[in-house]
Amino acid sequence: MEFRLSDDQRALRTGTRQLLAALFPRERLRAMVDAGGPGGAGSPGGAGSPGGAAVDGASVRELWRELGDAGFFSLRLPEEHGGTGLGLPETVLVFEEAGRVLLPGPLVATHLAAGLVEGAAEGRALVTALDRPGPVEHLASADAVLLLDRTTLRILRTDPDRDPDRDACTAVLPRVLGARPVRAVDPTTPLHLASQLPDDAGPIPAGLPDAGRLRREAALLTAALQLGSALRTVEMTVAHVKTRSQFGRPVGSFQAVQHLCARMFVRAEIARCSVYAASLTVTFGDVSRAKLLADTAAVRNARDCLQLHGGFGFTWDADVHPHLKRAWVRAAQWQSAAEAEEGLAEELLNEFPAGLSTGQGEVVANVEISSE
Numbered sequence: 001m002e003f004r005l006s007d008d009q010r011a012l013r014t015g016t017r018q019l020l021a022a023l024f025p026r027e028r029l030r031a032m033v034d035a036g037g038p039g040g041a042g043s044p045g046g047a048g049s050p051g052g053a054a055v056d057g058a059s060v061r062e063l064w065r066e067l068g069d070a071g072f073f074s075l076r077l078p079e080e081h082g083g084t085g086l087g088l089p090e091t092v093l094v095f096e097e098a099g100r101v102l103l104p105g106p107l108v109a110t111h112l113a114a115g116l117v118e119g120a121a122e123g124r125a126l127v128t129a130l131d132r133p134g135p136v137e138h139l140a141s142a143d144a145v146l147l148l149d150r151t152t153l154r155i156l157r158t159d160p161d162r163d164p165d166r167d168a169c170t171a172v173l174p175r176v177l178g179a180r181p182v183r184a185v186d187p188t189t190p191l192h193l194a195s196q197l198p199d200d201a202g203p204i205p206a207g208l209p210d211a212g213r214l215r216r217e218a219a220l221l222t223a224a225l226q227l228g229s230a231l232r233t234v235e236m237t238v239a240h241v242k243t244r245s246q247f248g249r250p251v252g253s254f255q256a257v258q259h260l261c262a263r264m265f266v267r268a269e270i271a272r273c274s275v276y277a278a279s280l281t282v283t284f285g286d287v288s289r290a291k292l293l294a295d296t297a298a299v300r301n302a303r304d305c306l307q308l309h310g311g312f313g314f315t316w317d318a319d320v321h322p323h324l325k326r327a328w329v330r331a332a333q334w335q336s337a338a339e340a341e342e343g344l345a346e347e348l349l350n351e352f353p354a355g356l357s358t359g360q361g362e363v364v365a366n367v368e369i370s371s372e
Contacts, residue, residue, distance in 0.1 A: 012090055016093070016094050017097050019070055020100075020101050024063065024101050029101065032104060033187055033188060033321075035059075035187070060104060065122075068121065069122075072094065072107075073113075073122075074114050075090065075091050075111070076114070081121075083115075088217065089280060091111070091224075092220065095108075095221045095224035099224060102322050104189065106127060106129065106137050108221045109127045110125070110126060112127075113125070113127040116155065117143070117157075129146035129148060129218065130146070130149070131215055131218075133196055134193065134194060135333075143158055145173055148218070149197050156198065158173060174194075176198055177192075177195070177196060178196040179195065181193075184329065186329045191329075216284060217282065219290075219335045220282065220287050223275050223287075223290045223291040224294070227272055227275050227294045227297065229301075230271060230301045233302050233304075234265050234268050236319065237308050238252070264301045264304050270297070271294040271296070274293045284347070285344060285347050288340040289344065295327070295330070298327035298330065299324070299328065299331055302323045302327050305324075306320045306324060
């Protein structure tokens with residue numbers, strides 16, 4: 001089996017990186033971060049609502065339309081339906097690049113909603129998703145919510161007669177879900193805490209995809225976002241330690257720093273292999289491993305990046321802060337580390353009900369899975 005990227009896949013990755021550099025440069029990210037950060041509209045004491053609501057509206061919708069025009073959300077739609085007809089492996093490459101630049105908004109849910117919710121493929125509709133009561137991103141300005149708590153997908157919509165170019169009524173979806181705004185650690189990801197999922201979300205059209213499959217795809221695409229962030233923090237760290245000097249020499253020449261950078265690189269590469277492999281199989285076990293490894297790489301690499309930036313890393317101006325905070329939010333979405341570990345342990349025990357043999361006539365009764 002050929003695991004290397006094809007020429008077309010490498011071209012797709014390069015083109016996506018160039019596109020996102022033009023659509024969402026660092027300055028645009030910093031503007032959103034600062035709007036929800038210390039003294040910003042979404043910060044404690046600011047003018048906005050909890051959760052960084054300063055970025056929850058016009059700025060995201062403008063970006064959504066730009067991404068829709070570029071075909072970001074319609075990657076897997078057939079060409080006859082206005083898409084590009086790509087597969088999940090190619091979509092993972094695109095989401096990896098989105099994770100590198102910390103593209104904000106409910107990217108995964110809107111991508112999954114393409115072809116299911118009118119306007120999602122074109123970026124005219126902003127769609128979020130839930131698979132259980134709990135945190136949900138960008139709910140106040142969403143046009144629809146994918147409910148993935150059952151075997152069949154359900155879609156909760158706002159008033160279909162409203163102007164699609166206006167923000168959604170902030171009371172409709174939160175009221176139905178019993179949701180209240182909460183402050184988010186990531187200033188670019190407004191959050192609500194939903195207390196319930198409705199029993200009746202309206203008529204269920206025929207031919208909707210299996211909700212279990214969509215949950216696995218959502219977890220995998222979230223892992224791809226985490227992978228992109230993990231790879232980017234490796235690059236940021238290496239670039240910094242090459243130029244930062246201490247005791248008359250670059251800090252990157254010190255062995256302790258080199259070892260830390262090497263561990264960051266290994267984490268990211270192991271996560272990359274797992275995410276790419278899971279995009280081919282989309283099984284529960286492979287997706288769980290990919291999500292667990294990508295979450296670990298994103299969070300731990302961001303923490304090490306912050307440490308190796310020294311005192312500057314702890315200031316608001318350091319670009320590592322958005323990576324760490326976004327990684328924390330993404331790690332709790334779709335499948336937490338504890339859920340992945342429990343699921344993988346159950347899978348192993350089902351496969352080896354008598355335990356794992358050591359090869360010397362002994363049986364290991366307890367199986368421990370570590371995310372590190």
